Amino acid sequence: MELKGFDMNCREDDSESCEADKGKKSAPTGDKWGKLPSQPVFTGALTIVGLLVGVGGAWAIDVRSNMAGSVQLDYLHVFDADSARDFVFDGFTTELSLKLVTDFGDRTSAHVKVCYGCHGFEIGMAYVDFWLLDELSVRVGRMNPRFGDFPLRHDPANHRANSKPLPYDMGRMLRRAEWNNGILPIPYVDNGIEVYGTYWFNDRMAVDYAIHAVSGLKGNNDAFDIDFVQSRSPSLYYIDNNSQPSVGGRLAVTINIGNYTTLTTGASGIHGFYDPAATQSYLILGIDTHLKMDALVLRAEVLLRRTEFGIPDEPGAFRFDTQGRTKDFFIKQGFLAEVEYPFSEWLEIFARVDGLRRIGNLATNSPLRGESAVLRYTNGINLVVHRSLRLKLSTEIWDFSDFRDEVVAHVGVAGHF
Amino acid sequence: MTRVYDLSGVWGYILGLTIMMVGASVGLFAVGCAGFSGRRGGWSEERVEALEPEVRGAYRLFALRCSRCHTLARPLSSGITDPAHWRNYVDRMRRMPGSGISATEAKQVLVFLEYYAAQERSKRRRNDTSADKNIDEL
Numbered sequence: 130m131e132l133k134g135f136d137m138n139c140r141e142d143d144s145e146s147c148e149a150d151k152g153k154k155s156a157p158t159g160d161k162w163g164k165l166p167s168q169p170v171f172t173g174a175l176t177i178v179g180l181l182v183g184v185g186g187a188w189a190i191d192v193r194s195n196m197a198g199s200v201q202l203d204y205l206h207v208f209d210a211d212s213a214r215d216f217v218f219d220g221f222t223t224e225l226s227l228k229l230v231t232d233f234g235d236r237t238s239a240h241v242k243v244c245y246g247c248h249g250f251e252i253g254m255a256y257v258d259f260w261l262l263d264e265l266s267v268r269v270g271r272m273n274p275r276f277g278d279f280p281l282r283h284d285p286a287n288h289r290a291n292s293k294p295l296p297y298d299m300g301r302m303l304r305r306a307e308w309n310n311g312i313l314p315i316p317y318v319d320n321g322i323e324v325y326g327t328y329w330f331n332d333r334m335a336v337d338y339a340i341h342a343v344s345g346l347k348g349n350n351d352a353f354d355i356d357f358v359q360s361r362s363p364s365l366y367y368i369d370n371n372s373q374p375s376v377g378g379r380l381a382v383t384i385n386i387g388n389y390t391t392l393t394t395g396a397s398g399i400h401g402f403y404d405p406a407a408t409q410s411y412l413i414l415g416i417d418t419h420l421k422m423d424a425l426v427l428r429a430e431v432l433l434r435r436t437e438f439g440i441p442d443e444p445g446a447f448r449f450d451t452q453g454r455t456k457d458f459f460i461k462q463g464f465l466a467e468v469e470y471p472f473s474e475w476l477e478i479f480a481r482v483d484g485l486r487r488i489g490n491l492a493t494n495s496p497l498r499g500e501s502a503v504l505r506y507t508n509g510i511n512l513v514v515h516r517s518l519r520l521k522l523s524t525e526i527w528d529f530s531d532f533r534d535e536v537v538a539h540v541g542v543a544g545h546f
Numbered sequence: 547m548t549r550v551y552d553l554s555g556v557w558g559y560i561l562g563l564t565i566m567m568v569g570a571s572v573g574l575f576a577v578g579c580a581g582f583s584g585r586r587g588g589w590s591e592e593r594v595e596a597l598e599p600e601v602r603g604a605y606r607l608f609a610l611r612c613s614r615c616h617t618l619a620r621p622l623s624s625g626i627t628d629p630a631h632w633r634n635y636v637d638r639m640r641r642m643p644g645s646g647i648s649a650t651e652a653k654q655v656l657v658f659l660e661y662y663a664a665q666e667r668s669k670r671r672r673n674d675t676s677a678d679k680n681i682d683e684l
Contacts, residue, residue, distance in 0.1 A: 193631040195624055232634040258638075263649070266641060275643060287616045327641060332650050337643040383644050389610065393644035419644060421614055424586060471586055516587040516619040545620060 190234040198227040199286035203521070203541035205301070210535065217303045219537075222247060224285050228254070236260045244316070247300055251361070253318055264326040271320050271367075275339040275379045276313060276397040277430055278417035279465070283315045284545075289469050289479040289511050291521045291539035295503070296415075296432040296463030296485065299357070303527050303535055307496050308485060308503070309354050312434045312463045313399070313413055318361060319343035321374065337381045337395070344368065345375030345401035346411060351439030353492050354459075355403045355411060375401025377413075389423040409437045429466045436461070438490075449490045449499065459489025477511040477519075497531055504528040509539070518544040587617030597661075604658035611647050611655065612639070621659070627667045632659040 201224045207213035214220075225245040232238045242254035256270030273280060279297050282288050292301055299314035321343030329335045347370045348356040359365055381395025399413040417430040437458045440447075450456060467481035484504040491497055509523025521541040528534050588594075588609050594602055612618055626632055636655055640647040647655065 191630065193628065193634060195626060195631070195635070197620065197624065230638075232631070232638075235634060235637070238634070238638060260637070260641065263641065278644070281643065282615045284616075286620075325641075325643070327643070329648050332648040335646070335648070339643065379643065381644055383646050385646050385648075391611075391614065391644075391646040393646070395644070419614075421610075423610065424613075474590060513587065516617070517623050545617075546623060 192231060192233055194229060194231040196227070196229050197545065198225070199284050199543065199545035200225045201285035201291075201521075201541055201543040203285075203291050203539055205291075206538050206540075207303070208536045208538070216307075216532075217305065217537075218247065218301055222301065226253060226284060248361070251318075253316055262326065264328050266325050268323040268325065269321075271318060272323060272341075272343075273316050273318055274321070274323060274341040274343055274377060274399070275325065276317065276377065276399060276413070277379075277415045277432065278393070278395065278419050278428060279430060280315045280317065285541075286543045286545040289477060289521070290467075290481060290507060290509060291523050291541045292507070292525070294430070294463075294465035294467070294481065295483040295505060296430065296465060303537070304503070304529065304532055307532075308487070310357055311485065312432045312461050313415075314357050319345070319375070320367060320369075333385045335383045337383065338378065340376075340378040342374040342376050345371075345373065346403045348403040348409070350404045350406050350409075351441045352404060352409070353438045354436055360403075371402055371405050371407040373402045373407040375399060377401075381417075391419075391421045393417075393419045403436075404439065409439055411436045424471050426469045427467075430464065432463045434461045435459075445493060447490050448493050448495065456490050459487060459491065462486045462488070475513045477513065479507075479509055479511070479523075481505075481507040483507070500530075502530045515544075517546060518542070586613040587619035588613070588622065589618075601658055601661045604654050604656075604661070607651060608655045608658045611645065611651065614644070614646065615642065622662070625666075627663045627670065629656075629660045629663055632656060632663055635659075 202221065203224075204221050205217070205219045207217060207219055210216075223245070226242055228240065228242040230238060230240050236259065238258045238260075240254050240256055240258065242252070244251050244253040252271055254270075254272055256268050256272040259267045259269075261267065273283075277297075279288075279294055283293065283297070285291075293299065293315060294311075295302060296312045297315040298305075298311040299316075300310060302308065302310065321341055323339055323341035323343075325337070325339035327335050327337045346355045346357070347359045347365070348354065349359075359370075377397070377399030379395055379397040381393055383391065383393045385391050395417050397413075397415045397417070400410065402408065402410050412435045413432065414434075415430060415432040418428070420427045435458055440457060447456075463483070463485045465481060465483035467479060467483075469477065469479035471477040482504070484502060486500070486502040487497060488500045491499070505528070506526045507523055509521065512520040512522070514520060519542070521539065521543055523539045525537045525539070526534070527537065586609060589605065594605055597605060608621075609618055612621060621635070624635070626635060633656060636647070636652050636659065639645060640649070640652045
């Protein structure tokens with residue numbers, strides 16, 4: 130079994146030289162990788178990659194692997210709140226990700242990403258990518274289906290703010306329980322297939338497309354909303370709960386204007402059923418634009434989710450009458466607009482405005498109203514301590530329609546390796 | 547329930563401001579100690595200016611395109627030293643939606659990354675040689 134050009138990209142401080150490894154039959158060893166966590170999920174992920182490496186070796190193709198990771202420790206403090214824990218996960222949180230990418234020749238790659246956050250260890254990616262043409266690639270496995278612009282850089286080491294934008298928030302927004310998170314909590318991880326590609330008209334203009342079919346978000350029969358915990362949790366297995374795939378896609382145009390400006394504008398959509406009976410649908414739509422003028426970056430996104438809910442038999446479960454034409458669904462809208470600029474080699478600044486609005490019927494005991502909104506104003510700085518390490522400081526002003534307004538501060542350290 | 551400490555009201559503001567000020571001070575001190583790395587996590591301007599014109603242009607394109615989704619520290623810290631591996635890497639990144647990296651530009655970006663890979667290889671060889679010397683001396 131010939132394994133050509135195997136290069137695990139050992140780091141500068143590794144005791145073994147990559148150069149010396151070239152052309153040898155070798156495989157990653159425990160010594161090289163250091164002490165690994167014993168979690169079955171991590172072990173399983175590495176086993177999958179190990180098997181793929183073995184298959185690549187059996188076919189005598191070039192196999193090259195690269196490991197990367199990031200970590201963010203963040204402290205969230207809510208000013209002037211007696212018991213912030215009642216409405217937010219304040220204090221310290223850590224987000225860690227470890228990603229292993231293995232290229233099998235020029236056209237096939239396997240990606241496994243393990244994440245650690247508030248939910249413990251989870252597989253954030255485990256897929257194989259087949260690049261047939263620039264215009265046609267296929268991705269199968271557990272992946273992040275493409276939607277919007279922010280999910281491309283959801284890793285905390287890749288964005289300047291300590292927190293995610295509200296439409297994409299997963300668990301750290303204030304009044305999380307009352308709002309049931311954002312519109313599409315990121316990372317959105319699901320099992321399925323995605324076909325995607327890019328067509329370049331010339332060196333200046335390209336169109337990207339992606340179409341996916343995945344298990345879909347989950348919830349209970351007669352539920353009021355999607356259950357995002359159930360959607361990502363292994364407690365009900367990582368399987369489809371209703372045998373109805375969710376389908377979606379994204380279409381975007383990228384234009385390189387001059388030598389220093391790039392503009393991308395895209396539209397995304399997802400449709401599926403979240404309940405086991407497959408009667409309650411959701412439709413998520415979004416448009417996004419991203420303008421990069423040398424180092425200055427401007428981004429804006431608008432999202433919308435239309436979610437149908439079940440009508441339980443017991444009377445009085447809903448705040449409003451459920452007989453009308455529009456009484457069995459609600460609409461959640463969200464937006465974000467942000468600007469970031471690296472003032473110097475060590476100082477980056479950013480500002481963001483984002484918000485959510487929910488319109489529609491709701492449970493009788495919900496503290497929200499028929500139309501509720503929240504706006505958030507964020508500004509902050511990143512101090513670049515080292516090219517791989519930054520200190521993130523930001524403040525947020527929260528303006529709620531149904532609750533007391535809040536001011537919070539974040540202090541975080543983010544690094545990648 | 548008796549609270550061990552109270553972070554509400556004025557004490558919350560004081561604590562928050564203290565955290566911010568201490569954090570900023572520590573950060574600035576660390577920046578001062580570590581030195582600058584270059585905008586967007588890349589190379590310092592002095593280091594870029596010292597490059598050959600062709601490589602300098604390739605670096606500027608690399609800095610512009612590759613900082614769209616992540617800092618430049620990502621690729622620069624990847625430890626990749628094999629030019630063929632960089633070609634795979636750039637091909638993967640080029641196919642990311644909205645990357646803005648055309649096939650022509652990918653070749654230009656590779657001019658810098660192959661230069662960088664050669665630098666890293668020679669640095670690694672030097673480190674290995676000096677480590678061998680240290681072992682011999684021991």
